[in-house]
Amino acid sequence: MKLSRAYYLNGDVIEVARDLLGKILFTNFNGVIKGGMITETEAYEGVTDGASHAFGNRRTDRTEVMFGEGGRSYVYLCYGIHHLFNVVTNVEGIPHAILIRGILPIYGKEKIHSDTGKNHSDYRNFNGPGKVTKALGIRTNHSGYDLTGGRIWIEDKGIIVDPASVIRGPRIGVDYAGEDAKLEYRFRVREGRIHQLAASQRQ
DNA sequence: CGTACGATCTGCT
DNA sequence: GCAGATCGTACGA
Numbered sequence: 001m002k003l004s005r006a007y008y009l010n011g012d013v014i015e016v017a018r019d020l021l022g023k024i025l026f027t028n029f030n031g032v033i034k035g036g037m038i039t040e041t042e043a044y045e046g047v048t049d050g051a052s053h054a055f056g057n058r059r060t061d062r063t064e065v066m067f068g069e070g071g072r073s074y075v076y077l078c079y080g081i082h083h084l085f086n087v088v089t090n091v092e093g094i095p096h097a098i099l100i101r102g103i104l105p106i107y108g109k110e111k112i113h114s115d116t117g118k119n120h121s122d123y124r125n126f127n128g129p130g131k132v133t134k135a136l137g138i139r140t141n142h143s144g145y146d147l148t149g150g151r152i153w154i155e156d157k158g159i160i161v162d163p164a165s166v167i168r169g170p171r172i173g174v175d176y177a178g179e180d181a182k183l184e185y186r187f188r189v190r191e192g193r194i195h196q197l198a199a200s201q202r203q
Numbered sequence: 204c205g206t207a208c209g210a211t212c213t214g215c216t
Numbered sequence: 217g218c219a220g221a222t223c224g225t226a227c228g229a
Contacts, residue, residue: 060225062224062225076225077222079221079222080221080223080224081221081222
């Protein structure tokens with residue numbers, strides 16, 4: 001079942017980041033459907049989060065989508081090379097975002113493997129936000145897409161990620177954020193559980 | 204207009 | 217463990 005608009009209109013971005021584990025992120029570009037189970041996320045909490053691009057109510061052409069209605073994509077270029085994909089959640093214009101940091105390819109695996117140019121095994125987990133977008137073909141020009149549409153969306157396939165399978169810790173690469181760098185807004189599925197959880201899904 | 208740098212990844216040591 | 221890749225964005229002059 002595709003996640004509806006209401007799912008993204010949630011003011012508790014930490015809770016949503018945790019809940020997205022086990023959901024399936026899909027893309028459909030040029031008629032090619034790819035999808036993978038979300039295995040790692042990070043929450044970026046509104047204008048008070050020193051690690052967020054929206055910190056201090058900074059509104060620019062790039063960040064504007066975060067201030068809009070929840071349920072859209074926010075994609076930006078990092079280090080001049082990597083396209084990083086975020087889910088915008090939102091109530092009353094508070095710019096929450098969730099960075100998708102890892103997926104396990106499930107749908108269109110062969111296409112994902114050929115497009116990434118690597119001889120990944122079918123069971124390779126794409127851990128790292130730059131790898132996720134490369135696997136699914138997401139680029140910065142896909143920022144602002146409606147996640148209730150047919151190009152990028154997320155589905156709940158009934159995978160339940162139990163609390164014992166989740167590791168929570170501080171976010172990666174945000175040392176510049178001072179005290180906020182210590183916030184435990186990163187969630188990931190234990191390596192050993194990723195496979196079992198995806199086993200019920202078929203390609 | 205000039206410039207510094209980043210929510211990273213890879214390959215080499 | 218560490219440096220290099222590589223460029224849009226943000227911000228100050």
